[in-house]
Every structure is written in structure tokens, then in C-alpha cells.
Amino acid sequence: MQCLIRKEERGKYKKLFILLSIALLSTLAGYSWKWAKAYSITDGSVQLEKLRIAEVTRGDLVKDISVNGRVVAAIRPTLFSPSNGSVELKVRAGDSVDENQLIAVIHSPQLQSQLEQEKATLQSLELEVSRQRISNKLEKLGFQQQVDVTSVRRDATRRELKRAQLSIADQVISVIDYEKAKDDLKTAEMEFNHAETEAQLQSERLDFELKVKALQLERQRVLFNELQRRTQQLQIYSPVTGKIGDLLVEQKASVTENQPLLSVVDLSGLEVEVSIPESYADDLRSGMDAEISYNNQLFAGSISAISPEVKNNSVTGTIRFSQDIPVGLRQNQQLTTRIMIESKEGILKVKRGAFLQSGSGRLTYLVTNDIAKRHPIQVGSIGISEVEIISGLNEGDQVVISDLSIMGNSPMMRLTQ
Numbered sequence: 329m330q331c332l333i334r335k336e337e338r339g340k341y342k343k344l345f346i347l348l349s350i351a352l353l354s355t356l357a358g359y360s361w362k363w364a365k366a367y368s369i370t371d372g373s374v375q376l377e378k379l380r381i382a383e384v385t386r387g388d389l390v391k392d393i394s395v396n397g398r399v400v401a402a403i404r405p406t407l408f409s410p411s412n413g414s415v416e417l418k419v420r421a422g423d424s425v426d427e428n429q430l431i432a433v434i435h436s437p438q439l440q441s442q443l444e445q446e447k448a449t450l451q452s453l454e455l456e457v458s459r460q461r462i463s464n465k466l467e468k469l470g471f472q473q474q475v476d477v478t479s480v481r482r483d484a485t486r487r488e489l490k491r492a493q494l495s496i497a498d499q500v501i502s503v504i505d506y507e508k509a510k511d512d513l514k515t516a517e518m519e520f521n522h523a524e525t526e527a528q529l530q531s532e533r534l535d536f537e538l539k540v541k542a543l544q545l546e547r548q549r550v551l552f553n554e555l556q557r558r559t560q561q562l563q564i565y566s567p568v569t570g571k572i573g574d575l576l577v578e579q580k581a582s583v584t585e586n587q588p589l590l591s592v593v594d595l596s597g598l599e600v601e602v603s604i605p606e607s608y609a610d611d612l613r614s615g616m617d618a619e620i621s622y623n624n625q626l627f628a629g630s631i632s633a634i635s636p637e638v639k640n641n642s643v644t645g646t647i648r649f650s651q652d653i654p655v656g657l658r659q660n661q662q663l664t665t666r667i668m669i670e671s672k673e674g675i676l677k678v679k680r681g682a683f684l685q686s687g688s689g690r691l692t693y694l695v696t697n698d699i700a701k702r703h704p705i706q707v708g709s710i711g712i713s714e715v716e717i718i719s720g721l722n723e724g725d726q727v728v729i730s731d732l733s734i735m736g737n738s739p740m741m742r743l744t745q
């Protein structure tokens with residue numbers, strides 16, 4: 329009896345094992361068919377972890393570029409020697425200076441000697457002009473005296489002629505005496521006229537000579553003032569408030585006229601000089617907004633100038649701070665700058681990736697479940713982190729944004745874990 333029961337139990341277990349085996353084989357056959365079908369419609373597979381997949385969204389996009397720049401001084405005057413001599417520097421490189429602060433002195437014995445000589449000449453001419461004025465007054469007085477004397481003599485002869493006219497009427501004097509009285513009057517009038525004309529001409533001569541002396545004095549005064557100005561320029565003052573830049577000469581060195589001595593950096597006029605790829609040159613214009621990164625902070629700025637010349641496939645631009653210049657900024661310091669070229673609202677966009685280069689911005693792979701299918705697209709504005717999608721995709725689509733070369737230009741690929 330017990331043997332019969334055991335045989336029945338063995339039969340049940342055997343039957344159960346057979347059923348389980350059949351179910352397992354059916355499941356494996358289903359998966360095998362699914363895998364076979366997937367392999368039949370794709371050109372291969374790629375691991376999902378090797379791809380970057382992003383979702384197409386709708387929102388705002390800023391077309392911008394990130395460029396490196398260096399801090400430059402918009403105002404950086406270089407000071408020159410006004411004369412030959414030796415230089416005495418009052419500052420060192422990096423010293424802070426105020427506007428109109430004495431920073432260097434040129435010692436020029438030659439210029440000082442020339443100034444003293446011209447000063448002596450100027451004083452001599454001033455005395456000469458003063459002497460000429462006094463002499464002119466004396467000579468004019470002498471000529472006026474002659475005029476006055478001849479005027480008195482003329483008046484006297486007029487009176488004599490009147491008496492002669494009365495006397496000749498009464499036959500008191502002879503005709504000869506009367507004629508002589510008339511001749512004396514003519515002589516007196518001629519002397520008076522000549523004396524008056526001579527006085528006028530002599531006065532003009534004296535005025536002319538004085539004017540010549542005065543012009544010589546003025547010329548000498550201009551020459552002296554110029555030398556005095558050049559002498560005063562031997563003391564060199566800072567034109568701006570800032571810091572001393574480069575010292576171009578050594579202390580007590582001999583210098584020549586117009587030789588560069590040093591430069592002063594105006595810290596209130598620092599700007600950022602950036603090198604922008606040539607491909608963006610047509611999109612740039614003065615006044616565009618920019619962001620300058622410094623000490624983990626962002627500072628607003630704008631493009632103040634763009635060079636019209638292309639060098640090494642790039643153009644040079646200058647970005648000016650919109651607000652106060654950050655404290656501690658130094659010339660030639662390297663900074664990262666972001667330039668906002670264009671802003672768009674409510675557009676389709678996707679994260680920027682290597683697919684732009686490998687797909688030339690004309691295709692990507694559209695991901696549906698575990699299948700990636702090659703799909704044509706058209707991109708528009710390109711920002712630092714996002715790309716505008718003009719056509720080919722819809723909001724919510726999942727696309728490959730990494731390098732597409734891993735797909736081997738296949739029209740369809742299966743994604744595996």
C-alpha cells in the first residue's frame with residue numbers, strides 16, 4: 329500500500345516538473361522571438377550609458393557665447409621726458425598715486441642755463457623799451473617847442489603886417505617896409521608849417537621805433553615763457569588717479585627729449601578685452617549686454633568697441649563694466665565673459681551637445697522606448713547650453729545630444745542597458 333502511494337506522488341512531481349519546463353521554454357521562446365524581431369529591424373545596438381539623451385522643451389533661449397578676456401586699462405597714459413637730462417623717480421612700479429601728484433623730476437642744467445640767459449635778455453629789453461619811451465617823450469617835447477616858437481613868431485609878424493597896412497594908408501612908412509612886413513609873415517607861416525609837419529613826422533618815427541622795441545620785447549617774453557614752461561615741465565605729475573604701471577627707465581638714468589619714462593594706469597577705467605571667433609563677427613554690435621565672471625560673481629557689462637580687423641580667425645572686442653569696477657581687479661588678469669547676442673521667447677529647444685558637430689546640426693537620433701532612429705532636424709540660434717529647434721522635433725521628444733559617431737551612421741539602433 330505504501331509503495332502504491334509513493335508511486336502516485338512520484339507521478340505527480342514528474343508531471344509538475346514537465347509543466348514547469350514547458351512554461352519556461354515558452355517564456356524563453358517569446359523573448360527569443362522579441363530579440364530576433366528587434367535585431368531584424370535595427371542595424372545593431374549601443375549601450376545607453378554611452379549616450380546623452382535630452383528632452384525637447386519649450387521656453388526662452390538666449391543666444392550667447394563664452395569667451396576669455398583680459399583686463400586692460402582704457403586710460404593708460406605714458407609720460408615722456410620733456411628735455412635731455414637725468415631722471416629722478418619719485419615712485420615705484422605698483423605705487424598708488426593721486427592726480428597731480430609729483431612722480432618724477434628731470435634735472436636739465438642746459439635748460440636751466442638757457443632759461444637764465446633768456447631771462448637776462450628779457451630784462452635788458454624791458455629796460456630798453458622803458459628808456460625808449462622816456463627818450464621819445466623828450467624828443468617830442470623838443471619838436472613841440474619848435475612848433476610853439478614858430479607859432480608865436482607867426483602871430484607877431486601878423487601884427488606887424490597890420491600896423492604896416494595902417495601906416496602905409498597914412499603914408500607913415502614906405503612901400504618897401506610894407507612889402508617887407510608881408511614877406512616876414514610869409515616866412516613865419518612857412519616856418520610854422522614846416523615845424524608842425526616835422527613834429528608830426530618825428531612823432532611817427534619815434535612811435536615806430538618804440539613799436540619795434542616793443543615787438544622785440546614781446547618776442548623775447550614769449551621765448552622766455554616757453555622756456556619757463558619747459559622748465560616747469562621738468563617736474564612730472566600724474567595725470568590721473570591710479571597706480572604706476574611700467575617703469576621704462578632706471579633711477580638717475582640719462583634720458584633724451586621725448587623718451588618714455590613710465591606709465592600710469594587709471595583703475596577707474598578698466599575694461600575687458602576679449603577675442604571673439606570670426607564666425608560671430610557679423611552678429612556683434614556695440615552696446616550688446618555681457619556678463620563678466622570674477623571671484624565667483626557675475627558683473628554686468630556691455631560691448632563698448634569692436635575691432636574691424638580680423639586677426640588669427642578672431643576679432644577683438646572691448647567690454648566695459650556697467651556698474652562700479654570690482655575691487656581688486658588687476659591689469660592683464662584673465663576673466664571669463666559671456667556675451668548675449670540674441671534673446672528668443674517661447675521656442676522649442678534642447679540642451680547643447682556634441683551632436684551639433686557630428687550631425688552638422690541637420691540630424692540626430694529620436695529615441696522611442698529602446699530604439700534610436702535617425703531623424704532630420706533644423707537648428708536655429710545656438711547658445712552656450714541650449715540650441716533652438718526650428719523643425720523636425722516636437723515638445724517632449726527624447727533625442728540623442730552626444731556624439732553621433734558612435735551610431736555608425738545607422739538609420740536605427742537598439743539601446744541596451
